[in-house]
Amino acid sequence: MPEGEEPYTIVWDTENECILYIDQTLLPGRYEQMRCATVDDLARAIRRLEIRGAPALGIAGAMGVALAAVRSRETDLERFLDEVGRAGDLLKGTRPTAVNLAWGIDRVQRKMALTASVAEAKSIAVAEANAIAEEDELTCRRLGGFGEELFPEKCTVLTHCNAGALACRCWGTALGTIRSAIAAGKDVRVIACETRPLNQGSRLTCWELARDGVDVTLIPDSSAAYLMRKGKIDLVVVGADRITQDAVFNKIGTYMHAVTAHHHRIPFYVAAPASTFDLSRREADVTVEERDRSELAYCGDVQLVPDDVNVLNYAFDATPLGLVDAIVTEIGVLRPPYTESFRLLGKNRENRP
Ligand SMILES: CSC[C@@H](O)[C@@H](O)C(=O)COP(=O)(O)O
Structure with a gap:
């Protein structure tokens, strides 16, 4: 994000490996950026509509998979992918009608499934979630x-x-x-x-x-x-x-x-x-x-x-x-x-x- 500009609705914080988002339940009274460091926190934020709106949910789902991936301590690739898959299922259940949520989750998981190691899968997950976020801006403008x-x-x-x-x-x-x-x-x-x-x-x-x-x-x-x-x-x-x-x-x-x-x-x-x-x-x-x-x-x-x-x-x-x-x-x-x-x-x- 260019310096001096307002934060996007939802972004990946590379330094701290977590999600930053504008809490929409506080508006219009307060405009505040929140941090979300676990999948459970993210699921709660989505259920409460702190993060809401179909495309934002797509980004949130994708970043939720990235979050599950970077937080995992699993070293075996198959077990790691299973663990991340369960996190994806949990997130999908938070809002069943908005299809972008499942779309974002599935897209990142599909990319991860093509990798050969846990380390590679983690970096692919973050890269794909960021790509989804960046594409969303281009998509909306088009x-x-x-x-x-x-x-x-x-x-x-x-x-x-x-x-x-x-x-x-x-x-x-x-x-x-x-x-x-x-x-x-x-x-x-x-x-x-x-x-x-x-x-x-x-x-x-x-x-x-x-x-x-x-x-x-x-x-x-x-x-x-x-x-x-x-x-x-x-x-x-x-x-x-x-x-x-x-x-x-x-x-x-x-x-x-x-x-x-x-x-x-x-x-x-x-x-x-x-x-x-x-x-x-x-x-x-x-x-x-x-x-x-x-x-x-x-x-x-x-x-x-x-x-x-x-x-x-x-x-x-x-x-x-x-x-x-x-x-x-x-x-x-x-x-x-x-x-x-x-x-x-x-x-x-x-x-x-
Ligand atoms: C570009 S967002 C389109 C829809 O997500 C929006 O109109 C809507 O219905 C959102 O519902 P919400 O329950 O606030 O997530």
């Missing part, structure tokens, strides 16, 4: 460049959750398209949905856009439909946690925006890297993460629901592809019919690591 072409010269864009710099190494996916449109001289205003119950929209999206001087306005999630009806939204752009053959998984509430945008004939776009595609699966094959009742039942120390009432807290929903007007990737903009676009994307991925 994706942003393709995405900005979808923006009119002057527009108001609605986004949900946080698919920004904090959800990646930097720049962002959905917010990357917004940043690229602004960098191209377009006049873009952003409407950020608060994203109940954990408020990634108000806490993170508003924080990072306001800091960049972007014109951003916060709304409750429930205002989106009315603003669309009043003609106040020109397009919607969101990120993704997993894209299957038939649906886009993203933060709970995304489907609601897609249906409403479709009703009002407002373009609904998804921005996601190729690593978020899971084209061997369909919507029905994917486990949607359910989170603790406390996230809905409390606001800080204040109880919001009686103890004996059931709470259902899905972290994500799935939007059928029929509601998605385009998917912006680092390879280009995919348009319906997606069967053909996905075939080309799959071919392109075969030629990459």
Whole structure:
């Protein structure tokens, strides 16, 4: 990282062989870099959403494998790889819907499996995790460049959750398209949905856009439909946690925006890297993460629901592809019919690591 610049969301600390990350649960009140030196610490940080957002989870998973590797005292290669494999499985279980986490873990483990010694496997693990992090920045900037072409010269864009710099190494996916449109001289205003119950929209999206001087306005999630009806939204752009053959998984509430945008004939776009595609699966094959009742039942120390009432807290929903007007990737903009676009994307991925 160039001196004087802000830290990336998540980086490998070469000197101390550990992970440094911005704790996203503290924002917007505190902007603090934390250290994570064990796989158990990393698993806890991911479960608590201190590290979150699909591409950032991909980097975290990759660095988690590197962490397990450098901390291991095992000298036999086979037993060493087994130990690192168990660490990978533990990390995969922390967030089952966001496919980038498993993707990052598998990619580093595949490279390690080709090595001839423990020492070589350790250095390959660190190198591959760093490569994934560096590629993420290039990917977001490329994706942003393709995405900005979808923006009119002057527009108001609605986004949900946080698919920004904090959800990646930097720049962002959905917010990357917004940043690229602004960098191209377009006049873009952003409407950020608060994203109940954990408020990634108000806490993170508003924080990072306001800091960049972007014109951003916060709304409750429930205002989106009315603003669309009043003609106040020109397009919607969101990120993704997993894209299957038939649906886009993203933060709970995304489907609601897609249906409403479709009703009002407002373009609904998804921005996601190729690593978020899971084209061997369909919507029905994917486990949607359910989170603790406390996230809905409390606001800080204040109880919001009686103890004996059931709470259902899905972290994500799935939007059928029929509601998605385009998917912006680092390879280009995919348009319906997606069967053909996905075939080309799959071919392109075969030629990459
Ligand atoms: C570029 S990140 C895209 C998604 O990961 C984002 O929109 C999202 O749903 C994140 O959910 P979270 O539960 O905060 O990890």
